[in-house]
Amino acid sequence: MQQTETGLEPESVASPVESVARDEAIIQVDDLNKWFGDFHVLKSLNLDVRKGERIVICGPSGSGKSTFIRCINHLEAHQRGRITVDGVELNEDVKNIEAIRREVGMVFQHFNLFPHLSVLENCLLAPIWVRKTPRNEAIETGMHYLERVRIPDQAHKYPGQLSGGQQQRVAIARALCMQPKIMLFDEPTSALDPEMIKEVLDVMVELAGSGMTMLCVTHEMGFAKTVADRVIFMDGGEIVETAAPGDFFTNPQQPRTREFLEQILQH
Amino acid sequence: MATHQPLPDQPPPISQRGWLRWLREHLFSTWYNSVLTVVIGYWLISTFVPLINWAFIQAVFTGDGADACNPDGACWVFVEQRLGFFIYGFYPAEFRWRPNLVFALFALSVVPQFLPLPTTIRKWLAIFGITGLPLAAYFLIAGGHFGLESVPTSRWGGLMLTLILAYVGILAALPIGILLALGRRSEMPVIRGICVVFIEFWRAVPLITILFMASVMLPLFLPDGVTFDKLLRALVGITLFQSAYMAEVVRGGLQAIPRGQYEAAEALGLGYWRRMQLIILPQALKIVIPGIANTVISLFKDTTLVLIIGLFDLLGAVKSTLSDPAWSNVMAEGYLFVAFCFWVFCFGMSRYSHRLEKQLETGHRN
Ligand SMILES: Nc1ncnc2c1ncn2[C@@H]1O[C@H](COP(=O)(O)OP(=O)(O)OP(=O)(O)O)[C@@H](O)[C@H]1O
Numbered sequence: 295m296q297q298t299e300t301g302l303e304p305e306s307v308a309s310p311v312e313s314v315a316r317d318e319a320i321i322q323v324d325d326l327n328k329w330f331g332d333f334h335v336l337k338s339l340n341l342d343v344r345k346g347e348r349i350v351i352c353g354p355s356g357s358g359k360s361t362f363i364r365c366i367n368h369l370e371a372h373q374r375g376r377i378t379v380d381g382v383e384l385n386e387d388v389k390n391i392e393a394i395r396r397e398v399g400m401v402f403q404h405f406n407l408f409p410h411l412s413v414l415e416n417c418l419l420a421p422i423w424v425r426k427t428p429r430n431e432a433i434e435t436g437m438h439y440l441e442r443v444r445i446p447d448q449a450h451k452y453p454g455q456l457s458g459g460q461q462q463r464v465a466i467a468r469a470l471c472m473q474p475k476i477m478l479f480d481e482p483t484s485a486l487d488p489e490m491i492k493e494v495l496d497v498m499v500e501l502a503g504s505g506m507t508m509l510c511v512t513h514e515m516g517f518a519k520t521v522a523d524r525v526i527f528m529d530g531g532e533i534v535e536t537a538a539p540g541d542f543f544t545n546p547q548q549p550r551t552r553e554f555l556e557q558i559l560q561h
Numbered sequence: 562m563a564t565h566q567p568l569p570d571q572p573p574p575i576s577q578r579g580w581l582r583w584l585r586e587h588l589f590s591t592w593y594n595s596v597l598t599v600v601i602g603y604w605l606i607s608t609f610v611p612l613i614n615w616a617f618i619q620a621v622f623t624g625d626g627a628d629a630c631n632p633d634g635a636c637w638v639f640v641e642q643r644l645g646f647f648i649y650g651f652y653p654a655e656f657r658w659r660p661n662l663v664f665a666l667f668a669l670s671v672v673p674q675f676l677p678l679p680t681t682i683r684k685w686l687a688i689f690g691i692t693g694l695p696l697a698a699y700f701l702i703a704g705g706h707f708g709l710e711s712v713p714t715s716r717w718g719g720l721m722l723t724l725i726l727a728y729v730g731i732l733a734a735l736p737i738g739i740l741l742a743l744g745r746r747s748e749m750p751v752i753r754g755i756c757v758v759f760i761e762f763w764r765a766v767p768l769i770t771i772l773f774m775a776s777v778m779l780p781l782f783l784p785d786g787v788t789f790d791k792l793l794r795a796l797v798g799i800t801l802f803q804s805a806y807m808a809e810v811v812r813g814g815l816q817a818i819p820r821g822q823y824e825a826a827e828a829l830g831l832g833y834w835r836r837m838q839l840i841i842l843p844q845a846l847k848i849v850i851p852g853i854a855n856t857v858i859s860l861f862k863d864t865t866l867v868l869i870i871g872l873f874d875l876l877g878a879v880k881s882t883l884s885d886p887a888w889s890n891v892m893a894e895g896y897l898f899v900a901f902c903f904w905v906f907c908f909g910m911s912r913y914s915h916r917l918e919k920q921l922e923t924g925h926r927n
């Protein structure tokens with residue numbers, strides 16, 4: 295994996311709250327712009343994420359949160375700007391994209407488990423076919439992560455036989471089996487019944503405690519308060535505010551942020 | 562306080578029990594249902610009693626020739642006497658053990674699929690059926706290698722030829738169809754364009770036309786001296802025609818797979834072919850098993866069209882013997898025999914597809 299030569303690029307303007315040294319950042323996003331047709335969905339985003347940092351992204355529906363984190367593993371292509379993940383720059387080169395996807399796990403709102411494979415097979419697939427791990431070793435890793443998400447007993451069931459919360463935990467285990475350096479979460483709990491949210495959040499809190507670099511789109515403000523190092527508020531395709539959770543919730547700087555927090559916290 | 566005692570179950574009233582109840586509910590529930598029951602019952606009896614009488618009771622099954630037959634019953638002697646021709650066509654009698662061996666291997670790989678055997682055994686037999694069997698069949702039936710005398714394709718015929726056409730057609734059309742379906746959904750415009758043109762061309766032309774072109778027109782365009790086996794030409798025509806249909810069936814399945822499946826597979830770092838092989842196709846093909854079975858069954862029956870380019874498949878073989886002056890009035894028997902053979906194979910395929918569907922059910926709701 296090649297290291298990008300940071301010396302060659304002009305020093306970009308760091309956003310005010312960011313104090314991350316460039317070479318420490320595992321994800322570097324510079325001037326990211328994306329359009330869906332004529333619709334400018336991401337407007338000049340800048341973000342550096344340190345190794346082990348936990349970032350929560352929130353914002354109103356349609357503000358581009360999903361699109362943003364999907365750009366990081368190139369599920370969406372961007373049209374302008376640079377994204378560098380673990381020293382590899384994302385471009386249209388399939389080799390680079392696949393290299394980055396190996397290091398970046400993703401958990402989706404609707405789980406997206408493979409329904410024709412058992413829970414364990416879901417977890418084995420990528421290690422075996424992408425990492426070329428021997429099957430026995432992959433099974434060991436798979437069971438290890440299924441234990442960590444507390445469902446080793448469901449390993450031989452099919453996803454369709456599990457509850458939503460269990461499915462989402464399998465999805466987390468499946469991503470972890472690739473032993474990624476970064477985990478992306480796109481509203482992992484918003485498709486779940488209330489009584490299942492906690493079991494998924496517990497797993498995520500534990501994961502955060504293990505030092506995983508996490509980018510998490512969520513409206514679970516309790517989760518943000520306990521684990522996030524930084525909270526990012528997006529609106530209209532822009533990063534409106536970035537702050538440590540303490541400041542973010544008690545002392546938001548932007549009127550737009552305040553309005554949003556009032557709306558989601560009033561219940 | 563008295564504790565509650567559950568009431569014992571009691572049998573339903575006599576009118577609600579057994580066959581009497583069934584009759585009442587299903588056949589005589591209203592006056593017009595009763596009329597329909599009587600009319601249809603009369604029709605069934607007046608049709609099937611004479612038919613069974615003709616086909617079985619008055620029929621003659623074995624004998625030496627047309628004289629053995631009873632004019633009031635079916636003359637199955639005809640089928641019995643000509644069975645060799647119906648099964649092998651003009652294939653030399655002394656070499657018939659070769660196709661027989663192929664039939665046995667075919668049965669070995671197919672019959673266990675219907676038996677309650679362990680999945681691994683069935684899987685390996687099925688894999689043999691699509692790899693080893695066609696190879697073995699080629700070397701055995703065509704000959705020319707391993708000291709087996711070569712038998713030209715012009716002498717192949719009957720049920721054997723029907724099965725060869727169908728088997729090769731199905732085996733080749735499915736993978737080509739899958740590739741075409743994937744190509745049609747490709748993001749690369751050139752590949753997509755080629756696949757669309759191919760599919761739309763072959764789907765728009767009747768199979769008869771294709772077979773005619775393959776047998777009559779194609780040789781005109783080939784340089785002198787270059788010849789293609791007629792059977793091979795028919796096989797290529799049938800395969801390309803069916804693969805276009807197969808492609809559209811498979812494409813229906815691809816479209817039914819939610820986007821999230823593609824995305825999850827991509828996010829794990831799987832490459833395109835791995836995504837298709839491991840995630841998308843297993844699900845898409847499962848969804849379209851009924852459609853694939855449909856296409857395969859219609860292909861099986863369409864093979865009878867090779868009659869018009871002078872190949873004697875099962876139908877052709879039977880038809881050609883009907884004009885034999887030694888046998889008069891055996892048309893019904895001949896065609897019934899053909900229909901029965903086709904029905905056995907098509908029904909078998911239909912059952913197998915049902916079985917496969919059940920077996921692959923994992924209780925998911927997408
Ligand atoms: N494939 C697409 N084509 C066109 N427009 C899209 C596409 N995907 C998303 N959009 C639009 O881009 C905008 C941002 O979408 P995105 O899904 O990133 O929002 P979000 O912040 O994740 O919202 P939510 O909270 O509802 O998930 C929305 O207006 C959406 O309609």
Ligand SMILES: [Mg+2]
Pocket residue numbers: 359360361480481
């Ligand atoms: Mg979203």
